Amino acid sequence: MGLQDTIKDRLSNNGLIKNRLMKSNLINNPLIQKIEWTPINIATAIILFVGFILTIARFFGGLGTVTNLDDNNPWGLWIGFDLLCGVALAAGGYVTSSACYIFGLKRYHSAVRPAILTAFLGYALVVFALNYDVGRPWRLPYPIFYSPGTSSLLFEVGLCVFLYLNVLFIEFTPAALEWLGLKKIRNFVVGLTMLLTIFGVVLSTLHQSSLGALFLLAPSKLHPLWYSGYLPVYFFISSMFAGMSMVIFEGSLAHKYLHHKMDETHLSESDGVVLGFSKAASFVMVGYLGIKLIGLSIDNNWHYLFTSWGLWFLFELIGFVALPAFIYAVAAREKNVKLARAASILGVLGIILNRLNISLVAFNWQLPLEQRYFPSWMEIAISVFVVTVGIVVYRLITAYMPILYEHPDYKHADDSNNKHGHEED
Amino acid sequence: MEHIFYTLQDFMVHTKGITYLIMGGLLVGLPLFWLFLTGRDEKNKTF
Numbered sequence: 001m002g003l004q005d006t007i008k009d010r011l012s013n014n015g016l017i018k019n020r021l022m023k024s025n026l027i028n029n030p031l032i033q034k035i036e037w038t039p040i041n042i043a044t045a046i047i048l049f050v051g052f053i054l055t056i057a058r059f060f061g062g063l064g065t066v067t068n069l070d071d072n073n074p075w076g077l078w079i080g081f082d083l084l085c086g087v088a089l090a091a092g093g094y095v096t097s098s099a100c101y102i103f104g105l106k107r108y109h110s111a112v113r114p115a116i117l118t119a120f121l122g123y124a125l126v127v128f129a130l131n132y133d134v135g136r137p138w139r140l141p142y143p144i145f146y147s148p149g150t151s152s153l154l155f156e157v158g159l160c161v162f163l164y165l166n167v168l169f170i171e172f173t174p175a176a177l178e179w180l181g182l183k184k185i186r187n188f189v190v191g192l193t194m195l196l197t198i199f200g201v202v203l204s205t206l207h208q209s210s211l212g213a214l215f216l217l218a219p220s221k222l223h224p225l226w227y228s229g230y231l232p233v234y235f236f237i238s239s240m241f242a243g244m245s246m247v248i249f250e251g252s253l254a255h256k257y258l259h260h261k262m263d264e265t266h267l268s269e270s271d272g273v274v275l276g277f278s279k280a281a282s283f284v285m286v287g288y289l290g291i292k293l294i295g296l297s298i299d300n301n302w303h304y305l306f307t308s309w310g311l312w313f314l315f316e317l318i319g320f321v322a323l324p325a326f327i328y329a330v331a332a333r334e335k336n337v338k339l340a341r342a343a344s345i346l347g348v349l350g351i352i353l354n355r356l357n358i359s360l361v362a363f364n365w366q367l368p369l370e371q372r373y374f375p376s377w378m379e380i381a382i383s384v385f386v387v388t389v390g391i392v393v394y395r396l397i398t399a400y401m402p403i404l405y406e407h408p409d410y411k412h413a414d415d416s417n418n419k420h421g422h423e424e425d
Numbered sequence: 426m427e428h429i430f431y432t433l434q435d436f437m438v439h440t441k442g443i444t445y446l447i448m449g450g451l452l453v454g455l456p457l458f459w460l461f462l463t464g465r466d467e468k469n470k471t472f
Contacts, residue, residue: 294444294451298441335465
């Protein structure tokens with residue numbers, strides 16, 4: 001039998017992938033055989049179709065065809081939303097894994113895989129969206145492999161995102177390896193968990209803060225209420241509660257739509273995760289409010305609070321930081337999971353508002369309105385397309401891989417680890 | 426109304442003075458908030 005026949009035979013009869021696909025019921029799955037045309041699925045299909053058409057327009061027609069970007073406004077919605085919000089909301093990965101593995105809070109173990117998957121997809125989509133945004137996307141690896149600009153913050157951000165995306169990919173692989181039945185490699189990767197977690201925290205600290213530091217270059221362009229020498233600290237601290245809010249928010253969506261996929265461990269631990277993260281997010285948010293106040297005071301910017309920009313600043317800070325912090329606190333005190341989930345929506349919206357305020361709304365604030373940048377509908381549509389791709393991939397991965405449940409073959413080992421962890425607590 | 430500062434010394438004394446007051450408030454306020462947050466927790470349970 002020739003090599004070709006052997007490969008063919010392996011793939012068609014008892015091949016690894018086919019075997020796994022059959023075992024996980026992918027081939028016989030009704031999702032693949034027949035897609036139900038529910039309103040959500042129809043909307044998803046339309047968004048993906050429009051996104052596909054706009055992708056063709058972007059790459060064949062250039063940036064000018066689909067965006068309102070120009071030399072005066074080179075950073076628009078794709079940087080403000082896809083990159084800054086994407087990176088901040090993907091912080092749940094390092095927050096959850098460090099809580100579980102570094103601080104030894106093993107009761108959050110069931111939240112680690114969904115958080116890592118969300119973070120991995122978040123960062124992957126940041127890089128995906130960056131391909132749309134930069135003029136020559138094939139040169140994205142240049143700063144890392146060809147011409148490192150070591151004195152540039154963007155180089156540091158690029159290097160950290162590149163490295164952290166790889167770290168997140170490796171952290172995510174145990175789920176895929178369990179699905180494929182590759183026990184030896186899975187066990188090897190699981191052995192790297194602590195190293196990867198530490199690496200992840202270091203890289204996140206670096207690039208979350210550096211994204212804020214990028215705006216230190218533009219003191220005359222960013223409104224004084226948002227500009228501060230503490231911008232890197234604000235970005236890093238806010239990424240913590242953004243990540244925690246995202247873990248709670250994503251968990252509540254998973255509970256609603258993927259409840260059947262969750263095993264008993266996930267279901268029994270989920271309330272503890274929500275309440276524990278609510279408490280932590282609340283405390284970090286209050287600390288964030290404190291340092292925002294200090295920033296305001298040290299630059300003596302109080303008088304700006306009584307302008308229309310001040311009202312907008314207070315709306316962001318009170319409505320989307322102080323209010324969710326208070327709701328989280330009440331939820332943690334009263335053990336009210338529903339309230340915590342409601343606060344997480346405000347937390348996620350708040351971080352989106354903050355990043356958009358810094359990168360778009362309060363940026364070039366002195367310019368007359370006709371010279372200001374406003375995204376075209378096609379930029380908004382591509383951002384929606386990118387988010388939709390993320391949701392579809394998340395849905396697909398959670399449908400087949402052990403993300404929201406423990407793989408039966410490894411349950412016993414994980415149980416003993418958890419018990420060991422609880423004893424350590 | 427915006428206060429006019431004639432020297433850097435004036436500015437620093439003013440802004441740092443207020444900042445230290447805020448930091449003092451935070452040093453008192455944050456532990457109190459932590460007590461509010463954990464007030465109803467069972468012993469040996471942190472959530």
